[in-house]
Amino acid sequence: MDFNTLSPISDRLVESIELSHFQSLGRKIILHTKQSTPSLDGVSIAIFGVLETRNSVDHIGQSFELSEVRKSFYSLFPGNWNTSIADLGDIKNGASVEDTYFAVTELIKTLLENKIIPVVIGGSQDLTYANYRAYDTVKPMINIVNVDKSFDLGDSSKPITNSSYIGKVILEKPYNLFNYTALGYQTYFNAQEEIDLMEKLYFEYYRLGDVNKNIKTAEPVLRDADLVTVDLKSVKSSEVSIKQKYSPNGFDGKEICAISRYAGISNRVSSFGIYEYNPSADDESSSMLISQMLWYFIEGFNCRVQDDNFESTKDFNKYTVLVEGQELVFFKSLKTGRWWIQTPFLSFSNTKNKKYSLLACMHEDYEQAIKGNIPERWYKACKKL
Known part of the structure; x- marks a missing residue:
């Protein structure tokens, strides 16, 4: 595997791991550092960051890093897992956004071909399009589940953004999308034309209130998904740090972790992404929430049971x-x-x-x-x- 497009985790993080508890996740994960590149033999889940935000409608030239997320994640303790996990570092931003998309697509394609589940922590959610394109030569038709406040259909005739990438997924060749599901949408964030289009295309959409009422309704939806993408703006503002706050309504921490576990426990889910992360000075809540979402996804993966073969x-x-x-x-x-x-x-x-x-x-x-x-x-x- 080519690590030239990936930046290793920082020396500061490596030092903090060495000072951590010997049973913490940081001690058990295979790491891409300046000193060593990991072998992916036997690895089941590969985590990597993508710091690309240039196609966000809110992009103002800002940059960010994932050190606080990694620090929080490494400090957690694993469950009774038998899964080998690797942290590949971060994909370097390309000269153009398209270059970054290409790097993301190629990396995810390589991981999928090697039966490794890619877990992406990213900037803007349009990176889901690059994730989707990785399936072009891997699987003929896939299902996407988007945990989000809005559908992100947008105007496909205009350049791709984090609020219009699904339109590109639907209309651009090759056509690999069988079903698209929006989980936790909030009506006031979606134009009626988009709601009508979702119905016309026979796509699925579940209102936030309905999922809040019974979180178990999300499980069958995620059981049928191949690609799961999570917009952190779907989490209500009371659960996250200052810069991450968006809306007073949304999923709480318990619900978004349950959704992550449902994604992990699905025998079909082969890639998982968490997007729209906006770190701030008081970043502890957001970084810990992402860490716990990752933990629950891996916990779910370790509980997978092949129960969908009905031959016997x-x-x-x-x-x-x-x-x-x-x-x-x-x-x-x-x-x-x-x-x-x-x-x-x-x-x-x-x-x-x-x-x-x-x-x-x-x-x-x-x-x-x-x-x-x-x-x-x-x-x-x-x-x-």
Whole structure:
């Protein structure tokens, strides 16, 4: 792997690790330092920073670093994990934003090809576009979940920004997006035209209040995701430091950590990013929140269970419900108790084979089907087939 596009962590951080508790995360993570570049053999999760903010609508030439986030993260203690984690340092900003995008795409592509989950801590959220493009030659169709106050669709005819990158994802070739989900959107931050477009494209969107009411509704959504991107502006201002404050409404620390754990525990999620970090003099709250989000993502990863292979009947229960002339087939894993619903046949142009696709759902969806209600996730998924 080429480390020329990456800056190692600072000597000051290395020194602080040497003074830390011998069981802290800093002592157990494989580090890219000035003295050594890490081998990624056996590594499952690779963390790296991207300090790019030039395409942010709020960019005023400011720069930042991730030292406080790393200091907080390294000070935490790992759970009962058997996962090898590496910190690759930070991707150097290119001469242009496109150069940075290219470096991000190539690094994530390399990690994905080596079955390593990239975890990005970044500046502006338009970096999600570079993450998405890394899948071009890795996986034909992917699902993106955006934990955000807004949809970030924007005007795709204009240059990409952190509030319009999803428009580029949808309309620019190659077309690799199957489903896009906005988790925790707040209506007053979104134009009605964008809400109408989300509905027209059969994309999913969950209001903040609905997720606040039952955080478990986020789990099936994240179980079906390939790429999860988190905008820190989705966290309410009381939870973060001065410069990070944005809105009095949003997810609290407990909820955003639960969402991070759901992303980690998903067998499908293969990349995770936390964006829009704005450090300040009193940075402790924001840096510690990001650290705990990382901790919960890794904790979730260590709890992954292969429970979605329904070939052996001893591993699941199958339920069939007739609703409005539609035969809905549900599966419940006996390993974890998680639920799925079967979607119609998918045809593949390069093969005569057909197969059913499974969509993650909740027990409540089965209960609603018994009452004669078709699950909305199932309906939208079928419309896209």
